[in-house]
Amino acid sequence: MNQETAFWILSVVAVLGALVAVRQRNLVHGVFALLLFFAALAGLFLLLMAEFIAAAQVLVYIGAVGILLLFAIMLTERVTGEGKRIFSRGWLGGALASFAVLGALLLPPLRATVLPAHAQPVDPSVRALGEQLMNPYVVTLEVLALLLTAALIGAVATAQGTAKRKGAAK
């Protein structure tokens, strides 16, 4: 019963946070509502006994992505003011496109997989997760790491390129 109560509280907070994040005109308020949504999601992960995922959710999304969003807002001029449109002109097409992508991603595995009738026992420990990452999924992990490094270097190169061009223009 406790878990059900916790689930409902967290779900309501998550949905409300997401709604406010989308509808809020004040961008900084919107970011904090998004962070509230992330926090509720971390709570839901915790409810599923996925402690490590919950911690990673807080660490990556609230700690890193949130700060990144705030920095982006602070460094961009004239986005914090009131009275900005929150719906762009092509919102209907955008919504249709995003639903189409979601369906294209979700439908094939949903139709192909047969869900087990009984819950499989899983070991939710951090050790098991680490062994999985280091043993069967090590190539995926390394490729992801490489991709992130490439993105990092690309970001630095892009930033330096614009700085140099500005210097040359002077």
Added chain:
Amino acid sequence: MSWELIRDILIATVPLLVIFPSLFAFTTWVERKALARIQNRIGPNKTGVPCTRISLFGLGQPAADGIKMLFKEDIVPRGADRLFHLLAPIVALIPAMLVLCFLPLEFPWAKYIQVPVQAFLLDGAVIFFFAITGINTLAVFMAGWASRNKYSLLGGMRAIAQMVSYEIPLVLSAVIVVMLVGSLNAADIASAQEGYQWFVFTPWGLAAFVIFFIAALAETNRSPFDLPEAESELIAGYFTEYSGFKFALFFLGEYIAMFAISGLAVTLFLGAGEGPGVATVPALSAVWFLAKIFALISLMIWLRGTLPRLRVDQLMAFAWKFLLPLSILNILLAGLAWHLRGQGTVAQAATWAASLLILYFTARVLDGLSRPQARPRQYKYAE
């Protein structure tokens, strides 16, 4: 929810909520006294027991300050975001309080707990600690942004840049301990150091402890890294527009965060609650733990009285060009030493000497490379 569970949760949490704020009150007094002594002053010495002439070296000062804070007017600037202005001190305090429960503090009354509700028994206690500490940065931003004050916002931005930069060496130096123990569980890390096998007694552990302590100073905005609240440049930084009890909450949150991060340093490197007499009287474990925390806090106070504040460029260069490479090298060294372990005392001594030498020379070289050069100043945006 059963009554046993509620009782166990209360036994596990209420002591933390009582002990650490009282320690905070005591620490403010110690800090004022110690700083006064360093600066050749006397410090608070009048306030003692009310309505008497007993002054007790000014020990009543924290209580008097607390009452004063409660009765001060709460001023909110006209242009401020009222909701965020109210929320910021709360968001600053809650994560600081929350991470206290990830410290493996074994109180004597913990034996009455039947359901294991203590959070430090979690599998990933250490990573939870770092995750929740990160929320503090958001509170600083909230305060700086909601005040609608240039100095507050500047202080807030400085604080975010600093906290994000120093979190990396902080976590990387903790990684060494996690790697050597093979667990993220705080209780496992504490028990791995039993028999005075503290990690601070190994070369890589010592280096990691020093890096961790420096990064912790920056992370809690302590001097010499107190740029976000530099009085002479920013008035007071992100809490310029805060008064009364909201200011007190910020103050409390900052000190609780100091206790928490010192507690993590004690857990990771200084053998948690181990000390003389713990084997016979297990209750001493909590006393030793708190005493070690207090020793680190005293060190922070001493540093505050001794060192001048860094410049912004020095601060960033120090984090990215000195601490980060050094801590990565330290991880490599620790891994190497772990593979060479248990091959006789001579081999061990050789490993230790070699790693100490490598660490020392790397630190010297990095120090030379990372110091910002004195150049004629170039103005990027003001030409």
